[in-house]
Amino acid sequence: MSTETVPPGRGAAGLRAFLHGLPGVDRVGADERAARLATRSIKTTAKAQAIDLAIAMVDLTTLEGADTPGKVRALCAKAARPDPEDRSVPPVAAVCVYSDLVGVAVEALDGTGIGVASVATAFPSGRAPLDAKLADVRAAVAAGAAEIDMVIDRGAFLSGDYATVDAEIRAVREACGDAHLKVILETGELATYDNARRASWLAMDAGADFIKTSTGKVSPAATLPVTLVMLEAVRDYRAATGRTVGVKPAGGIRTTKDALKYLVLVNETAGPDWLTPDLFRLGASSLLNDLLMQRRKLTTGVYSGPDHFTLD
């Protein structure tokens, strides 16, 4: 589809020229497109299917300073069996924790097939020496993390120092070993959609397996239009290089309605190929219960209150 290709062996200037040569993004148009897709009506069988798909795409997340091993174990139990009363509910995709709690999660999820994702690299600010970030990553991988969510150096990106961001992602990619790398762009701090598209390409070219919108600690976190821009980027990147990269919106996705809007966006932008947990994730903590509540409404025909679902 796209004729864009990443120039081989480019230096800092070449990288910059390439990123600035990408087609621009018109904010009004992107917002409009996302808003229009959000009016799609997903009902009955499509809704039931979409809810299960959304559950299977959730990266169930706890990223608080107050996290304890107990809380993480409880979260893992929920991840494995989201609705204890209904065994037909699929497990979530992964549990996402800070690097020091990876060991606890790995042990708790042993045998479930659910991966442990860890936010390493001095999450959420990313403001630490590269050595410290790499040590963080290695520790998480050594403890059994199957996925690493790294944050990019937004300061370097915004100052136009793309080469530093590029080098850092490559270094982390290497430190990840077999673990999947999700690169968090923190689009709320990148401010423009042009930057979101450039950062997407930069991350994909440097080896990201996933590009992720946000840490969830900055507002705005994930939005439909910025996810649209990133979905266009992975679609174009595959057309240009043949490599398929996943997308993960994270932060602020709380309701089933929101989650379904994201699935519609995936379906009609990148395409149905991306409608799998291997290529699309929803980073969320409170979304799961709403999905469960809507699911039960569909199967039983009646609403049960929030107290019918477990808190952790």
Add this chain to the structure above:
Amino acid sequence: MDLFAYAPAPESRDVVDIRPSYGLFVDGAFTDGGGEPFKTVEPATGEALAEVASADAADVDRAVAAARRAYETVWGPMSGRDRAKYLFRIARILQERSRELAVLESIDNGKPIRESRDVDLPLVAAHFFYHAGWADKLGHAGLGADPRPLGVAAQVIPWNFPLLMLAWKIAPALACGNTVVLKPAETTPLTALAFADVCRQADLPPGVVNIITGAGETGRLLVAHDGVDKVAFTGSTEVGREIARTVAGTRKRLTLELGGKAANIVFDDAPLDQAVEGVVNGIFFNQGHVCCAGSRLLVQETVAGEFLDRLKARMATLRVGDPLDKNTDVGAINSAAQLARIADLADAGEREGAERWSPPCDLPGRGYWFAPTLFTGVAQSHRIASEEIFGPVLSALTFRTPQEAVEKANNTPYGLSAGVWSEKGSRTLWVAERLRAGVVWANTFNKFDPAAPFGGYKESGHGREGGRHGLEAYLEH
């Protein structure tokens, strides 16, 4: 593909009550028509919806006389402030009944409910609200301190935006103190007749708004009638010419809003994904039944291949089908006659050597349908590049320089609208200055607002509708 297929999500038809037959709305009451009644058809199924009266010469006389009486006794002498109250009331009723009217419009016209619900109806109400605001401020419209109404306005509107075109015509006419006799298109009369009911609900004095239905002959009688002071027409250039001939030499004032063959110019530095979206919106909105549709894509050669690939991928996601399904993007063609015309022109495109492409899509087995179609390798001399098709058919041409883009864009008998797509503001302005078109959209397309005047150059007609400029067509000053 089936992993996440959308289940049908049809809007309920229960909100509308379509009567088996309709009369003419004259002097505040529904009456029989002297002509042979005709049927209005649901384009999505081809089935008849209702029988509608046809106005003959005596009916036109009656309607014009009622409008004259209302003009002289009630509406003309009324203060602008009081006229505004009626217009605001109509606007609010339209909002309250917007769901019903949107469903009715989609049934009678074939357009997707997504458009009638999200575009048509909000704009219809907005036009009444906007003009209600002008009714008591006409002295500040830049047309002199005390502009006066013209009298009785004869208005003939097309089938592509039945209720919206009605609003464009009736709202400014009433705000300025005129009374109206309006003839909707014979294939889409139902929302105009529903609007008659809105007028009654608003207690609008009898005769201020009269709706007469019928085919071309009724329109001819109305336009030629001695008792009208102003003629406003939206429709084909061919009919527009005939009306201009009829009105020439009389005291009647005339505005014409006719056909178009708009260029959507995409430069190589355009925001490509949004440009694709704008091009899709420009030509497939309302099945291309839009006089300002961007039916000619002019794309810079350096990005033509990539852009057309993206466009095709996007077109493949368009959902064609039941207009009442909330997920439908492209609905039914309005009539069998229009479908035949579109098919004929598309065949001509193939015969003349352009390359035809449509995404794979299953069209319903009954009703009138045409798949979204893209022609590449089009030359200016092809019929599909010069004639208005008024359907979901896009002709793609290329250009090398901004000068060439402007020349090709202007190389048409029409001049209603154009689109320019570029991230470079200076270039956009340079191009826009040189385009002979009533509206030039930059990095967007098909955007309407009651405050923005709309109208054409050359064979796209004359006069403006909407905004301060639109008031001039209904005022003596």
